[in-house]
Amino acid sequence: MSQTWVAVLLVGAFTISFKAAGPVLLARRQLPARLASAFELLGPSLLAALVVTQAVGGKGGIVLDARLVGLAAAVVALALRAPLIVVVLVAALATALVRLV
Amino acid sequence: MRTSYREGLKRIAPVAPASASFGIAFGILASTAGFGSLAPIAMSATTFAGAAQFAAVSVLNDGGTVAAAVVAAVLLNARYLAISVAIAPAFEGSRLRRFLESQLIVDESWAVSQKGGGRIDRRILVAAGLLLYPCWVGATALGVFGGGLLGNPERFGLDAAFPALFLALLVSVLKTRRELVAALAGGTIALVLLPIARPGVPVIAASAVCLAGLWRR
Numbered sequence: 001m002s003q004t005w006v007a008v009l010l011v012g013a014f015t016i017s018f019k020a021a022g023p024v025l026l027a028r029r030q031l032p033a034r035l036a037s038a039f040e041l042l043g044p045s046l047l048a049a050l051v052v053t054q055a056v057g058g059k060g061g062i063v064l065d066a067r068l069v070g071l072a073a074a075v076v077a078l079a080l081r082a083p084l085i086v087v088v089l090v091a092a093l094a095t096a097l098v099r100l101v
Numbered sequence: 102m103r104t105s106y107r108e109g110l111k112r113i114a115p116v117a118p119a120s121a122s123f124g125i126a127f128g129i130l131a132s133t134a135g136f137g138s139l140a141p142i143a144m145s146a147t148t149f150a151g152a153a154q155f156a157a158v159s160v161l162n163d164g165g166t167v168a169a170a171v172v173a174a175v176l177l178n179a180r181y182l183a184i185s186v187a188i189a190p191a192f193e194g195s196r197l198r199r200f201l202e203s204q205l206i207v208d209e210s211w212a213v214s215q216k217g218g219g220r221i222d223r224r225i226l227v228a229a230g231l232l233l234y235p236c237w238v239g240a241t242a243l244g245v246f247g248g249g250l251l252g253n254p255e256r257f258g259l260d261a262a263f264p265a266l267f268l269a270l271l272v273s274v275l276k277t278r279r280e281l282v283a284a285l286a287g288g289t290i291a292l293v294l295l296p297i298a299r300p301g302v303p304v305i306a307a308s309a310v311c312l313a314g315l316w317r318r
Binding site for chain 2: 005010016023025037046047060067070077085092
């Protein structure tokens, strides 16, 4: 089986179990407050790390290229409260334009 | 009481187009990142959680191992464990029914079904999830088809779409000062590790920030 499919099946199995855990297994029990509070920080910390690795990651570590212009354009679009798809398209377009010139 | 299923559809309708466009983006980016055409659709049908799907694709696309991709995506979805346990009392009926309905828990359906005090209206969540699910999977298929027509992803700046997408998702989850600090710390850890660690590892390492959540409170 290819790597892609292993990842697809494992992520799927974990996510299905996470969603089912409460309603199927643990009705009327609670997660410890400390654990729930730790989970709340996973989203922000991982998403920020993904922004960094996707914006400047590359062969041999840090690579600064046209993606940064795209990210700057995305920041402007976000500041203007553009919907997600517009933010993504603006970033791709800005990067493509920089590569053309 | 049937009205609250309808209420769920009414509340989620304005969100559905955004979810569909996000699905199209996933289909395009996953297929151009070498995921083929069937795997992205299978992933949307089973995982049904956008950010984690993008995370898995981007870690693999960067040359990270399967283990790194899976761990990053699973950590990102760990919040569903917290959500599912918190709202468990709202579910009723047979075990199978509770299982099937629990799969409709996504950020959007959870958000629109809030009743206050951390409780949710199950019917609203189910109706919202039932509308979002086909939108998400169908849009992924559409994106996969579109991505197949595009060719070289870098020409269209699609590699810049990933950081922009994660930034947009990040902004949407930042509600408190604590979360902002966690984001800054996570980003810093990733930046420091980027030149020295293998692909995917900087992202996983950033999750260490949540240990701070164990101390406080």
